[in-house]
Amino acid sequence: MPVKRITSSDVARAAGVSRATVSFVLNDKPGMRITEETRRRVLEAARDLDYRPHASARSLAAGRSDVVLLAIPDLPIGAGISRFVEELATALAAYGLTLVTHLAAAHGRPLPDVCAAVDASVVVGFSSFDQDTVQVLRRAGADLVLPTDTEGAAPMWHVGRLQAEHLISRGHRRLGYALPGHPAFRHMAGERLQGATDACAKAGLEPPVTLTVHLEVASAAQAITAWREQAVTGVCAFNDETALAVLAGLHEHGLTIPGDMAVVGADDIPTARLAAPPLTTVCWDLHDVARHRAETIVTSLAGGGQAAQHPGVSADASTNPHVLQRSST
Numbered sequence: 001m002p003v004k005r006i007t008s009s010d011v012a013r014a015a016g017v018s019r020a021t022v023s024f025v026l027n028d029k030p031g032m033r034i035t036e037e038t039r040r041r042v043l044e045a046a047r048d049l050d051y052r053p054h055a056s057a058r059s060l061a062a063g064r065s066d067v068v069l070l071a072i073p074d075l076p077i078g079a080g081i082s083r084f085v086e087e088l089a090t091a092l093a094a095y096g097l098t099l100v101t102h103l104a105a106a107h108g109r110p111l112p113d114v115c116a117a118v119d120a121s122v123v124v125g126f127s128s129f130d131q132d133t134v135q136v137l138r139r140a141g142a143d144l145v146l147p148t149d150t151e152g153a154a155p156m157w158h159v160g161r162l163q164a165e166h167l168i169s170r171g172h173r174r175l176g177y178a179l180p181g182h183p184a185f186r187h188m189a190g191e192r193l194q195g196a197t198d199a200c201a202k203a204g205l206e207p208p209v210t211l212t213v214h215l216e217v218a219s220a221a222q223a224i225t226a227w228r229e230q231a232v233t234g235v236c237a238f239n240d241e242t243a244l245a246v247l248a249g250l251h252e253h254g255l256t257i258p259g260d261m262a263v264v265g266a267d268d269i270p271t272a273r274l275a276a277p278p279l280t281t282v283c284w285d286l287h288d289v290a291r292h293r294a295e296t297i298v299t300s301l302a303g304g305g306q307a308a309q310h311p312g313v314s315a316d317a318s319t320n321p322h323v324l325q326r327s328s329t
Contacts, residue, residue, distance in 0.1 A: 006049045006050065006051045007051075008022045008023065008026075008051070010049055010051070011026075011042065011045045011046050011049060011051050014045035014048070014049060015038075015041040015042045015044075015045040016041065017038060017041065017042060021034065021038065021042065022042055022046075025038070025039050025042040025043065026042065026043075026046060065118075065119040065120065065121045066096055066097050066098050066121070067097070067098050067100055067118050067119055067120045067121060067122075068092055068097050068098065068099050068100070068120065068121070068122040068123075068124060068297060069100050069101075069102055069111075069114065069115055069118060069120035069122065069123045069124070069142075070085065070088065070099055070100070070101045070102070070124050070125075071102050071104065071111050071123060071124065071125045071126070072085075072101055072102065072103050072104060072105075072126065073104050073105075073125075073126055073127065073184075074104040074105045074184055075105070075182075075184045075185065076182060076184065077103075077105075078239075078241065078267070078269065079267070079269040079270055079271075080239075080267040080268075080269060080286070083286055084286050084289065084290060085099070085101060087286050087287050087289070087290035087291075088124075088290040088293060088294065090290070091290045091291045091293070091294035092294045092297070094294070095294060095297075095298045097122075097294075097297070097298075100118050100120065102114045111123070111133075111137070112136045112137055112139075112140040113140070115137055115140040115141060115142055116140040116141055119141060120141065120142055121141070121142065121143045121144065121301065122142060122143065122144045122145075122146070122297050122301070123137050123142045123144070123145045123146075124145075124146050124293065124297070125145075125146070125147065127147075128147050128148055129145055129147070129148050130148075131148065133145075134148050143301065144297065144300050144301060146293075146296065146297070146300075156188050156191035156192050156195070157191045157192060157194045157195030157198065158195060158321055159192045159195060159266050159282050159321060160177070160191070160192035160193055160194065160195030160196035160197070160198075160199070160236060161195035161196065161198060161199045162195075162282050162321060162322070162323055163192075163195075163196055163236035163237075163264045163266065163282055163323070164195070164196040164197075164199035164200055164208070164236055165199045166264055166280070166323045166325075166329065167234035167236065167262060167264060167329065168199065168200070168203050168205070168234075170234070170262065170329060172233045172234030172262060173205055173233070174205070174206065174209070174230065174231045174232050174233055174234075175196065175200060175205070175208040175209070175232060175233075175234050175235070175236060176208055176209045176210070176211065176223075176227045176230075176232040176234070176235040176236070177193050177196055177208035177209070177210045177211075177235070177236050177237075177238075178211060178212075178213040178223065178235055178236070178237040178238060178242045178243070178245075178246050179193070179210060179211065179212045179213065179238055179242075180212070180213070180238045180239065180241075180242050181212055181213065181214035181215065181219070185238060185239075188238075189238045192236075192238060192266070193208070193210060193238075196208050196236045208236060209226070209227060209230050209232050211223040211226055211227065213237070213242050213245050213246060213249070214245070215241060215242070215245050216245070217245070217248045217249060217252055219245070219249075220245040220246050220248050220249025220250075220252070221248075221249040221252040221253060222249075223246070223249060224246070224249040224250055224252070224253050224255070224261070225253075227261070228253075228261075232261070233260075233261055233262065234258075234261065234262040234263075234264075234329070235261060235262070235263045235264070236264055237263060237264065237265045237266070238266065239265060239266050239267050239269075240265035240266060240267050240268065240269045240271070240272045240279060240281055241265075241269070242265065243263050243264065243265030243266075243272075243279055243281070243328075244265070244271065244272070244275055244279065246263050247263055247275055247276070247277075247279070247328065250263070251276075257277055257327075257328055258277075258327070258328055258329050262280075262328060262329040263279065263280070263328045263329065264279075264280045264281065264282070264323070264328065264329050265279050265280070265281040265282070266281055266282040266283075267281065267282070267283065268281045268282075268283035268284075268324055272326075273326065275328070277326065277327035277328050278326035278327050278328065279326055279328045280323065280324065280325055280326045280327070280328045280329040281323070281324050281326070282321050282322070282323055282324070283321065283322065283324050284320070284321050285320065288320075
């Protein structure tokens with residue numbers, strides 16, 4: 001036999017009060033004249049019955065739900081995305097908000113349907129939502145959608161620029177760029193490559209020699225051969241996983257790092273520091289990124305306007321991405 005859900009009526013009967021009084025106490029309504037004895041009875045009854053307010057009831061009482069829906073694009077979920085989700089969930093919890101994730105890669109219900117189903121007050125993305133999508137999400141119940149085209153999620157070119165500038169500052173005059181093999185990263189990789197290309201142009205150098213490196217030793221070794229033929233001495237890799245593949249290709253050729261070729265990755269995944277040699281990478285303070293995103297959400301919901309934007313994992317320059325120097329460069 002299924003267990004009956006405890007309702008506010010059950011709490012009211014146990015405490016000997018009305019449902020309205022239960023609502024006033026549990027939602028801590030200001031200005032209500034409720035004696036301490038009544039308040040104590042209600043709280044004890046709710047605790048003894050293990051009562052948990054239904055989402056719709058909480059939404060009605062608060063004027064909105066406490067659910068923030070994070071739309072994760074159709075990308076492989078690596079260490080960087082996973083850690084950001086954890087940090088954002090923790091930061092939002094400090095404000096009494098609950099994070100729910102929607103994986104586009106799962107090819108399940110459309111995002112607006114999920115927004116309505118979980119009664120999300122906020123929808124957050126890793127990239128900008130166009131205005132049509134914003135309107136659909138608002139009709140589905142979202143009070144706040146971030147970021148939008150009008151705000152603009154910052155481009156990723158900062159990453160490639162920092163990588164190339166770092167290698168150039170260490171004397172490398174011919175650079176390579178390792179594109180990821182996964183097609184879902186194509187747009188992001190293009191922006192990062194553009195940053196590296198701009199840095200080379202600013203230094204009076206040729207554009208990076210661009211090759212696709214799959215997460216396989218054979219693919220990486222083939223790329224190393226091609227780069228060596230074109231006198232490449234420093235490689236910017238799309239991310240740390242791709243950079244680790246490049247390191248494996250260098251080891252396959254018996255080359256020294258960074259003596260024969262230097263490599264710099266991006267995202268500072270946990271295994272980057274365990275590579276041989278430890279991987280130089282571009283990183284962010286994801287705790288700070290998540291904290292600012294949570295503050296933006298709370299400020300906006302309170303009607304105070306939006307704070308400085310930190311749209312997604314790889315946000316704009318205000319998140320202070322920087323090169324973490326290790327032994328691979």
